[in-house]
Amino acid sequence: MIAIAALVAFIVVIIVWNAVVGRNIGEAMTLGFLAICIFAVFVGGTAETSVPAMIRTSITDALTEEIMFAALAFVFVSYALEHTPVLAKLVDLLNSLLGRFRGGHLYTTTVAGAIFGAIAHIGAAITAAVGSITIPWMKKAGVKPEIAATVASGLAGFGVSFPFSGTMFILVGGLVAQGAMESDEIVKPLFFAGLWALAYRLIIAFWIVRKYKIPVVPAAERLPVRTSLTKGWTTVLLAVPIAVPLLISFGPLATVLGEFTGVSSELAPGRELADGTVLDPTPYAMSDVISLLTWIPVLMIVCVLFLGRKSLPKSASGWWKLVQGSAPSFGVIGITIFAAFSASNLLGEMGLATELESLLALLAVPKWLMAIAIGAIIILIAVPLTASATMAAIGPVAVMTMASTGIPVPVAAAAALIFASTEGASPPSGAPIYVAAGIAEVDPGKTFIPLLKYYCVPLLGVGTLIALQILPV
Template sequence: MIPSSIIYLAVMLGVIIVWFVLFKRPVYEAVFISFLLLLTITGTWENVFVYVEDALSTSLLYSMVAFVAMSILLTKTKIIDSCIAVILSLIGRVTGGAGYTAVIASAFMGALSGSGPGNVMATGAITIPAMKRSGFPAHLAANIESNASYMGNMIPPSSNIVAAMGAFVALYPESNMTTGQFWIVLWGISIWFIIQRLFMVWAFCKYYKVKPMAKEELPNLKETLKSGWQGLLLPVIILLPFVLDYLFKSTLFTDRLGEAGAKYMSSSILLFIGGLASIYTCLIAKDKSQVTLPSVAKMFANGVKTIAPSIAVCIFGYMIGSLFGELNVADEMGGIISAWNFGKLGTVIAICAITCFMGMVIPGSSLVVIFGPMFITTLANVGCNPLLVAAMLPCICGVMCGITPPLGLGMYAGMTLAGSDFDKTFKNNMWWVAAQFVLEVAVLMNWLPILGL
């Protein structure tokens, strides 16, 4: 007899595939319809408002809105363009410099926005033409940009990571894990994936004999620093509070604020950093007419189409997660995987393969919410570090979903900007997917040293 958890999962996947892939409707509609159908199949309509309340009662939704709104400000005020120009002026003169710039700039911007396709279109409009002018084939430029942009989904302060921390804290409340401590581990993991992408750029530059950018096309370093240095302080403003929380929570902050005060300060950092960075963005904007109250209100009103879908997907994902929690779907799935007796390496490979496949049709944020606790528990049972597994959830769920063909939205966004051939882009992208998969396994197996662990 087929386990009920498999049936529920098949129903959800089936609805999303039909509605999103065949009918080409928005993915948030598909997730919501699958929720309604699951309510009907399981006969749990009487608890629908319980699931809605569970989804809306988390402060993580505010954090997601705040950071996505901040990314809109950064894009509309052209501050990100200034940052990219500075990076390009510094490393564009080396062989493949435009590609390295794309990796660094897109990873940073992707971390702020948490939107892979949106980030490809925003930063790719600058980096892809620069890569093509310096000799990158169109299909390679598209894949560098899409893979770098989706890497932002796993780098703090991306809104995609908040559900991962929530899953870990729910399973291990005695750990007293702070946001700062969790983010340090995430940065430690992200460093390896940034290095991996930089190495891939270097290798492909050798293969395709890419040249440095022409001197006349490079931005002037002195001029770009003069006009864009203030934007380079944004990472400091965003990241410093979390670093200080990691370093001094148990010492200085506890001594000054008491244990309870230090705890609540740590938990509130994520709530105000997005707003603080947005205020700083308004202060350093060159065109002050863009950051008047009416202009900002209009900017956000026009950006609702950008914010609403990602937030809706998360809310509906939380609702399905609450429903599945009551039905013990994740626990049953974990039991099925554990019964395979694959051992540590086999289970790690299996989980990475499952998330790769499911991520083709289910948004990464929803995957983390619905199955994150099961992934943590299953891998912890075979000897993996549960904190490391939790910190890897945005990677194995949120990154692979956007780069894996045939439904990798990041690849298609990059192809649109680069004007690349599908077959060439697809074949080249498989190298990036394979490298991503191998590194995921290596990190989860704890074969590499990770900052913060």
């Protein structure tokens, strides 16, 4: 059970270095990987592969993962979007449409958080970007400051609830390294899991509106729909970079395109290429030739640069300054994902999957109890750690543990990410809590109970229902 011991050491090092010592997750992940390397020496190599070769292969495989590119590309998308007025226009548009309903402030805040979260994926940034606009607006409408801060803090989870967050890439990288699933299998279940998380937050918004008697947004504080559409209709284009690759990869349109291009034709497989390679006799699908992890971030970068072109730098020096500003985020996320992949690869080489299978065979608990137990563990670990650190530490193990009870791996992965999405609203250490409290000018402690009551505990239920496939994804 040396591989399991290495996994435990990996988790302990991350928690101690990140939560106790207070250093960043990139450093913690690197030290965790080095701890696994020490255990690998005790395992020893095989007749075919030495220990140094195992470590080298783990590192080189991590460097060539497609997910590395996608994760870093979305870091740039998030950073660029924060430096454009696109979000403000989106809030104005949503306010015009939803502000006419009682409590429209909360509905606008929630939907804006979901849209921005699906693009930005950084909890504190989501709360800061949306909250800086909507918290003063909610307070002006008579919403209690602690409730306004609670709702804004609850938005942070959207960064993990939708594809394609760094947390998702960290989790999927570990599962792909174990051969448990393909990288694009998470996209559909996580997208629908994110919609369930949005539906839940809208229900909570409805409850808060009734409980605190929040009024309609005054007509003077919302633009006419025609005006907001004229100024902000282009923000709708943010959906295009996601929708287009999905539509041509899955569904009826993908079927038509596959037949038209010959990709999914029975004639294509089995052909001999110029170099003598014979194509796989199994027919391809469009999803085999179009990489969502490549094209969605590429198209998203193009879209954000187009929408924010008037606010972005016009000179080379300005662009250099913008890129310099994003460098810290690139460094931390890049190192974190690289170390996570390397650790997962090395643990796989050490036989972690086999050891876990033998250990899980000793457990015999119902599927529903396993889902609740895993969810509670993830939520508790996410209190001192970020969602990324939590998934790096126990994500793949948590998913495979749920999968051992018959839950499909992609569904279990989506549920695990919903559990981890509570990190932004987990008192007392969630950074978005203090960001929102600062904007609302309220004691953060006043948000702790509402956050637990409205977000942390209920999202355990949402994630469990997703894992049990009662909420279909």
